[in-house]
Amino acid sequence: MPTEPQNDTTALAHGIDSPMSPVVATPFSGPPELPPSSLPLRSILGLFLAMGKPLVSFTLTLLGALLLVQLLLWAAPGDPVDLVPNGESMRSALEQEWGLDKSPARRYWSFVTRALRGDLGYSLTFRPGAQVLSLMTPAALRSLQVLLPALVLVMPMGLGLAWFTAGHTRLSRRPIQALSVTPVFLMAFMVVHLANETTFTLMEAGRISRPDWFALPDTDSWLKLLLSILILAVGSGSLAEVHAACENEIRRVRNSTFLDAAKARGASVWPHLLPNLVGPLSAVASSRVVFLMGGLIIVEKVMHLNGVGAMLWQACLMRDYPVALGITVLAAATVAGTRLLADILRVAVDPRLREIP
Amino acid sequence: MKTSLLLHATALATLSMPAFAGTLRYAEDQAPGIVNPIFSTSMPETRLNELIFEGLYTDNQELMSVPCLAESAEVSEDRTEMLIHLRQDVSWHDGERFTAQDVVFTIEAMKDRNTLSPELGRVSWIKKAEIVDDYTVKLRFDRPEARPEDKLLFKILPAHGFDGTTVKRTDSFRNNPIGTGPYRLVRYNDDNSISMERWLDHRNPAHLDQITMREVSDKNYQAKLLVYESLESLVRVLPRDLAVLQNNRKVELYPYQTNSWWYLGFNLNEEPYNNIDFRRAIAHLVDVDTLLAPIGTGDILTGPYVKSSPFYNHDVPEWTHDPDLAAMYLEQAGFTMEGDQWMDGDEPLRITITAHQALESSQEVVINLQSQLQSAGIQVDVGFLDEATWKARVWRERDFELILSQWTFDRNEDILDQFHKGGSRNFTGFSNADVDKLLELARETTDPQEKKTSLREAHRIIHDELPMVFLWTLDSYAALSTRVGSVVIHPFYFFTYVGDWTMD
Numbered sequence: 001m002p003t004e005p006q007n008d009t010t011a012l013a014h015g016i017d018s019p020m021s022p023v024v025a026t027p028f029s030g031p032p033e034l035p036p037s038s039l040p041l042r043s044i045l046g047l048f049l050a051m052g053k054p055l056v057s058f059t060l061t062l063l064g065a066l067l068l069v070q071l072l073l074w075a076a077p078g079d080p081v082d083l084v085p086n087g088e089s090m091r092s093a094l095e096q097e098w099g100l101d102k103s104p105a106r107r108y109w110s111f112v113t114r115a116l117r118g119d120l121g122y123s124l125t126f127r128p129g130a131q132v133l134s135l136m137t138p139a140a141l142r143s144l145q146v147l148l149p150a151l152v153l154v155m156p157m158g159l160g161l162a163w164f165t166a167g168h169t170r171l172s173r174r175p176i177q178a179l180s181v182t183p184v185f186l187m188a189f190m191v192v193h194l195a196n197e198t199t200f201t202l203m204e205a206g207r208i209s210r211p212d213w214f215a216l217p218d219t220d221s222w223l224k225l226l227l228s229i230l231i232l233a234v235g236s237g238s239l240a241e242v243h244a245a246c247e248n249e250i251r252r253v254r255n256s257t258f259l260d261a262a263k264a265r266g267a268s269v270w271p272h273l274l275p276n277l278v279g280p281l282s283a284v285a286s287s288r289v290v291f292l293m294g295g296l297i298i299v300e301k302v303m304h305l306n307g308v309g310a311m312l313w314q315a316c317l318m319r320d321y322p323v324a325l326g327i328t329v330l331a332a333a334t335v336a337g338t339r340l341l342a343d344i345l346r347v348a349v350d351p352r353l354r355e356i357p
Numbered sequence: 358m359k360t361s362l363l364l365h366a367t368a369l370a371t372l373s374m375p376a377f378a379g380t381l382r383y384a385e386d387q388a389p390g391i392v393n394p395i396f397s398t399s400m401p402e403t404r405l406n407e408l409i410f411e412g413l414y415t416d417n418q419e420l421m422s423v424p425c426l427a428e429s430a431e432v433s434e435d436r437t438e439m440l441i442h443l444r445q446d447v448s449w450h451d452g453e454r455f456t457a458q459d460v461v462f463t464i465e466a467m468k469d470r471n472t473l474s475p476e477l478g479r480v481s482w483i484k485k486a487e488i489v490d491d492y493t494v495k496l497r498f499d500r501p502e503a504r505p506e507d508k509l510l511f512k513i514l515p516a517h518g519f520d521g522t523t524v525k526r527t528d529s530f531r532n533n534p535i536g537t538g539p540y541r542l543v544r545y546n547d548d549n550s551i552s553m554e555r556w557l558d559h560r561n562p563a564h565l566d567q568i569t570m571r572e573v574s575d576k577n578y579q580a581k582l583l584v585y586e587s588l589e590s591l592v593r594v595l596p597r598d599l600a601v602l603q604n605n606r607k608v609e610l611y612p613y614q615t616n617s618w619w620y621l622g623f624n625l626n627e628e629p630y631n632n633i634d635f636r637r638a639i640a641h642l643v644d645v646d647t648l649l650a651p652i653g654t655g656d657i658l659t660g661p662y663v664k665s666s667p668f669y670n671h672d673v674p675e676w677t678h679d680p681d682l683a684a685m686y687l688e689q690a691g692f693t694m695e696g697d698q699w700m701d702g703d704e705p706l707r708i709t710i711t712a713h714q715a716l717e718s719s720q721e722v723v724i725n726l727q728s729q730l731q732s733a734g735i736q737v738d739v740g741f742l743d744e745a746t747w748k749a750r751v752w753r754e755r756d757f758e759l760i761l762s763q764w765t766f767d768r769n770e771d772i773l774d775q776f777h778k779g780g781s782r783n784f785t786g787f788s789n790a791d792v793d794k795l796l797e798l799a800r801e802t803t804d805p806q807e808k809k810t811s812l813r814e815a816h817r818i819i820h821d822e823l824p825m826v827f828l829w830t831l832d833s834y835a836a837l838s839t840r841v842g843s844v845v846i847h848p849f850y851f852f853t854y855v856g857d858w859t860m861d
Contacts, residue, residue, distance in 0.1 A: 076745070077746040077749045077750060078745030078748055078749035079745070082745050082753060083744060084398060085398050086475045086478060088752070088753065088781065089477075093471075093473055123390075126390060128391045128396060129525065129527040130532070196581070200585060210586075214587070218573065218582055219587065220547070220548055304572075304574075306549050314387075317745065318744070319745045
């Protein structure tokens, strides 16, 4: 939660650069001491006030996403009864059993209240009768095996590449952009096809024996998982965006006055550089989660990963409202949760954000 | 001595068993959602049920009904009652004995209105089912039945697996099924595949050790996996993959005939489709041979049966591709030609063709059809709908003009729902009193000859009335690894004869 710095000296002393802070080449002298009485209480209160808005935002994001998906599903032609053979002859009974006879507003409220009790209902058409939570949990864990490493991987990859390209011309970005701009589905198809055809040719020629992972993406293997993570981390512009954001931040921090001051004192620049990168990088990471989750649906479909992305796709096609809504809650919570985490991180590293106005 | 005898007995028992070997992996583009035959909604579920469950009767290789869980039966003289004697050597996958109670339970559960089974129609003709003794069941019918055994192919469920006759989709049976079939479900895997192993206590144990259903949602990739030896069986080969598989020495193709046909259906409640002249014009404009050639081989049809059906009327002629005749019919229907464009009043004549996007090769057919009609001077819009939208727009709301689709039937080939005025699947809005009577007669008669004559006459009238342009039945091919032997395929249920399949 960005607030204007109240104490420029403190900000500079902590090595926090901000467009709002005046450019004063004050010698770096370490953090000043605050009055002892103000420390714990003011910090806790400041943290609470700083976190209030993100928490409200988290809740509203969840409710808003749920409402949006509910409205989209309601507006989409067809319903689960349409997908049951001879469903028309049982329409009223099925609608009653599945709660489709209620208005969208009542359905929404009913879903929210049940979800608060941990009951997401049961699947109507995707896996008829199965509890949504029991369907979702293993699928979510499988998705997490790809999503989390992809997120963790793309940040140091972007930062590392940015570190080298930050001082060079824009041309140095081009290869990274060219690779990263490839859509994930195309990248996945190309990788799978290349790996399979090459291996099959070598197998047929008797050069190699059948590898454990063959054939992609049908057989579960470490290679399939690794490729999925890499494709998600790099494709659809993920790496390019993280790289560009990191590069901008590195340039900005390298040109900052407090770094000059630190250099003038002969101190190491890293303790000042890294905290300055935490805020922007956490913001980039939280913003990338949304895109990575979008890409995850495609990667899961192409790479035959039985995660929540593929499940959401199928649930929407089959108008399985409870499954689609359950995954929406999970996806919205992940996105909003990541944003919340990023805010917490920024508040934790930036003392100005904990100041009480 | 005792040990020696025991070993000897074991050796004999082993010798008398068939040679078991191998795991057969087959592909489905969508994993079954539920493993309970009375809630089946898709062909992948139907095929899985064929492995796990059994019916009172089944099809032999000539597609005649033969006893399965039934041993013998007697039908009363007036053909309204049937006494079925059940096999006494059948046990469920959990070890319980199969009895008459299971048969009566299954029928009552399907008929129970609270069960909400989409399979209700399969037992609605049975008025009552009674237990006579542990291994005898008496069925009473609503009306005389010519061949009741042909309708007793539905799968039997274990009564001890449920509480009461109201079966719910949420019952734990949905993923812990208990059947009497040659395979029992062992586990659901993380990759959506389902593993089954042969049921050792089956009266005729299958030869293959295990069968695994693999979900491969990309149909284009299924043939590749067979070539890569990651699968042993494809249920249906896409026409474009035929050449590749035909030339592969590790793959064998098995042709089979399905009761499935393609059609162009008109919405008879809308103008100008309610005009017979307009429909005739379209029928003469469609070059069926040219549409069929790019997507495979098959028989061109003139009515709602495949050519091998006893009900197909071979005297009915095809609608020839004749643009001149089509032009005459369009003029009769009130359209005028301006330049190279047919006009509907002041506006160009424009129609919309809609197809189900999951119908294999439908895009190719629709695009070629669009081209054919446009070159004849009719503007054509096309649309492809997903399953739910299709069912809502076409089936429920009848919101379409011209559709490309296909019907697939089981062995009974009952077209009443599609062409009777009150038929639940008659979404073209076809209505003809003579056809209604003929279809009703065919359902009710106990005389096979009368049924055949009625349905052939219905075929002729439907062809002439033209609620749809009948296109073709495609030749279907299954593909299996050459490691799999003794393969015979059922055209509808696929795995009916899987017990005889072997593997090197």
